[in-house]
């Protein structure tokens with residue numbers, strides 16, 4: 001089966017007709033999705049959606065873009081959700097300096113605190129990094145003991161050298177729609193380079209729809225398009241990508257059944 005390790009079914013664009021979204025992705029061969037929260041409210045909603053469909057699992061976390069007015073005590077809400085049976089990761093967490101560089105230290109504080117939460121609960125991480133790769137790699141390297149249950153760099157946009165360092169630190173690399181974009185030379189280089197046992201697939205729906213659907217509402221049903229592109233780049237079959245990415249997802253997110 002195909003697996004979407006990172007999507008947002010809680011988003012207004014997808015949550016309205018969830019039964020249809022689920023039947024569409026099942027028909028496309030996508031057997032499991034990890035529905036990722038970005039704040040306490042969306043994480044609680046992701047939990048609720050996971051109770052409704054056996055194919056949906058979830059992750060709870062505070063996204064770096066959501067932190068500006070947040071108090072660290074909100075992590076207690078996340079902790080409660082992380083103890084639910086279908087929570088397979090802490091996330092989406094990380095660093096994002098793209099929109100706002102005025103609270104980078106606060107982002108690092110929350111990233112580290114949520115990493116410690118994951119460590120205490122023996123959960124892997126679903127990590128988002130945008131325009132902050134240097135700081136993210138440093139934080140991971142300096143605290144690598146706390147990353148021992150692993151994690152995925154979602155929608156990875158760094159260089160091959162950065163990928164190599166993160167792989168050495170035990171992390172997995174996930175590819176989404178950007179690997180299909182015409183101008184994504186670096187992402188394609190990394191997609192060719194990542195070892196078969198560390199490769200994952202995602203959509204980040206409703207964002208980042210792959211070619212030739214760019215600009216439409218993305219959803220987990222598009223994972224096979226991404227797998228086909230990965231197969232083309234790596235000179236292998238789609239089935240090979242499907243089998244490897246399922247094994248990898250179930251190894252990393254061991255709660256995924």
Ligand SMILES: [Zn+2]
Nearest residue numbers: 006036092204
């Ligand atoms: Zn996301």
